[in-house]
Amino acid sequence: MPLTGKQIDGIWHTSVVVFGKEIFYGQGILTTAPGQSHHGTPLHVIDMGETAIDEETFEDYLNEMREHYTADKYHLLDFNCNSFTNDCVGFLTGQSIPAWIKDLPSDFLSTPFGAALRPTIDAMFRRPAPGTPNPPVQPSPQAAAAAAAASPNPALASSLLQAVAAQAFAANGAPSASALAQSAQGVAEAASSTTTTAPVHICTNPASFHSTLKTHRAVIAFFTSQTCPPCRMIEPTFEQLAHEKTQSAVVGGGGGIAFVKVDLGAGMGNAVGAEYGVRATPTFIFFKDGNKTHQMSGANAAELKTQVDLLLWDTYPPHPHTQKSIPSLDSVSTDPILFKQVPDLNVVLTKLSSFIDAANPQIPSSTTAKAVLSSEVIPVLKARFASNVKPSPSLTTGALSKWTEVTRQLSVSLPAAQLFPLVDLWRLALLDGATGAFCASASGGSADPIQYLLVKGLALLSDAPDGATRNYFLTLLRLLSNAFATPALARTLLSGAGKRTGVTALLVHSLLHADGAVRTAAASLAFNVAACVQRARLEQVRARYGPFAAADEDGDWEVEVVSAVLEALQNETQSEALQNETQSEDIVHRLTACLAFLLRFSPVYESHVGPLLEVLQAKDTLKAKLAPGGCGEQGVKSPNVRKLITQVADNLC
Incomplete structure (x- = not known):
């Protein structure tokens, strides 16, 4: 795991x-x-x-x-x-x-x-x-x-x-x-993490071959012999196809793909060949659900690739949404939204130090904590964001470990309202891949700085009024958004066995926050989550065969996030938007793209998400943003955002 x-x-x-x-x-x-x-x-x-x-x-x-x-x-x-x-x-x-x-x-x-x-x-x-x-x-x-x-x-x-x-x-x-x-x-x-079995099955007898046909929906059988020169020519292509197609396939149970090699001179391989009328090598026979669908002879690599793709396409049709044309969504980049603003780091350090000094009871290691921040963290961050420093320096593993310990101590000793300067420093640090890799490797352990800050935020969801936690929520959401700059760290945030539950709870709460800046940061985090999921699913659509709805997909999680995004979209109404129409339109834009990314290639669309969209009247919710009062006095103004909303509503809802 x-x-x-x-x-x-x-x-x-x-x-x-x-x-x-x-x-x-x-x-x-x-x-x-x-x-x-x-x-x-x-x-x-x-x-x-x-x-x-x-x-x-x-x-x-x-x-x-x-x-x-x-x-x-x-x-x-x-x-x-x-x-x-x-x-x-x-x-x-x-x-x-x-x-x-x-x-x-x-x-x-x-x-x-x-x-x-x-x-x-x-x-x-x-x-x-x-x-x-x-x-x-x-x-x-x-x-x-x-x-x-x-x-x-x-x-x-x-x-x-x-x-x-x-x-x-x-x-x-x-x-x-x-x-x-x-x-x-x-x-x-x-x-307990790997396996030793092969993508190319070797069959030397009819019983073994029939067993493979029973346990795999799609089978490509390669009949060969050791004395056949054309077989040696085509064999590397067959093996490469086996690696490519089975690496991205969902196998096991009754629904998988098997590439089978039958040597007519090995064991009872000639009996297998005779059963299917194989008289020459190389011969390839294609089976779907145990039934022969096609046979080809000769070392034609291009034809072999074509027939393999046709068999797998027919056995496992791609996601139905691959037939939908959504050009406005295609033009939306899946790169994460990052918060790169650099405050006056001296002011941040001074503010945080004043909170540490004023703590009651006094923090035992306050002198050490301030020393780590002032001598090992702040100087590197200053140098990193100085335009004339090339290459940009990174915090060392030793400095990050010390800073993590300081974070643990302060998260216990200080209230959330006084911790936001510390969170903001981590937000900046996560723009560096080295810091992201450190946090990814520490994820879920006793030295995980993001976990300390996330737990602090989760404890406030029901215990404090919004005004007292606004700054903490805002900086924490921006920190989590910046975590998506490092793919390995992003995976830890979305792992079912990792922080996903906590991140989701914080996100759902913040999408409905009274403060517009908090909602904007939450919409950015929601976009990053959905874009990360979309990138993985797009690769599946391009290269994966097998039952599209993977067994480990969490339909309940997707329902929760989609529900929260739709509710947040509905709440961006005229009264709130009049305070800052541009901000509200940005939120609507990001949430619409987030919703589209989640829906487009969802493996649980038919079983979980589709019925939910009907119950929540998702199409009407989106179209309402275009009407007067739906988002600002006149509705969404940007032509590009209007096109995106229309195409998502008509094609995915």
Whole structure:
């Protein structure tokens, strides 16, 4: 969970116990007494039933498989122990190993951390061309850094990646398959976050093939042979398609995608080919819901890509809103709205110091707190925002840790009305990616400065009148908006297991605040939240196949936010707008864009959001902003905003 943002229970090594022996794949096909391999006692024992195959026939099968399951072909993701186990179980019983083992690669690789880690894993297992030396291929630092940055916990991810790389490349030579598997297994034991199963399934018998057809809605079968030169030409394209399409797919249960390789010369592969009339290689057969839909022969890479896309498009049609034309929304940037105004930092420090000195009871570490602020924080912020300083300096990890401790102490000792200068300093600091990365790595822990400030704000939602908390809410909302300048930190704010509940509660309250500046900041935060969600969903629409409504989507959260945005839009009426028509129109603009981003590719639109829009009369609420008195005396004036409101109301509501 800390690495991927979703729960994956482990990297599973599997083996088959049959005829009193345990058989598994690592450095080739290996046999041992049950439970006596170097992996030790199994955590799970799953009864797969009885086999009608006799031991001699099974030994013949294993001898044939040894030519295919060799040590040099091992790959942590693509061709491993689980590939072999699934093949053996299919041959012996006609069944398949559980989906939570064999179909997890796409689940892992579809996470930002998994997708970013893929190049590092490939580099570890990359094999040279025949006849060339075989030096160890170190994964690039850039790839490892990208993987760490994509994780909800960059610090943990970075340390684990370093541990994997150090163990894998400790020897003067290429890492062995077993060393890398054990190294990765150590990562799993520490974080329970990855998987070892492959996006390309290997089938050597009819039972295994039929099992794959039953458990996947879309299947692309590649019939090949080792003596076929065109097969070797097209195989890299097939594998690349498997990686691309399954990384972004939702698999498991009854609705996934499988790329299957059937070698006609391996095991009973010829029987699979004969069943479907395969007479030449390479041949590709496409299946939807277990039924054959198309067949093509030859090494035509362009045609293969086209047919794969057609099958997946037909099996998993894209979100219905992809057919909607909303040019006004397309022109709205999804870049976050940031608050970059720099106050007089000496005045901010003086005000905060006066609050610290006047605290009753006196803060025990007040002298240290003021020293950290005056000597380690303020000078760096001044230099950072000085136009003639290049490159802009960043706060060190040590300074940020000290400042976090000061924040913890002050959040306990001072009332919220006196804490807003401290919040404003953090707002400025979060414009720097280094500070954002620090806060992302600390998220949810005991040294999380944003959590201290957020908890302080949440405690005030019902305990104090708006006037006493106005400045604190305003600066806190601006701070949270600036957190979206760092993608990793933004993910921690929106994580279901992170701060999202607190951020949502603060946002819902502030959208209806009596003060226009607070509502503007809240509308900006709402826009940033929705834009971040929209960017992720847009990538899904562009590249993802599988049931569009992901199992982990929180429909209740989306209903809560959409309801709050619609209520806030309704409340921006003439009486309030007359105080500041420009400000009110800005709020309406941001909230309309926020609503559109949430609705456009919502995976829970039909099940949760659509019915809500009808009940709340969302279309009428938006159109009312265009009429006199709906937003200012004459309604929304900007032609661009009027177009956006009209297109969102007509197309998404």
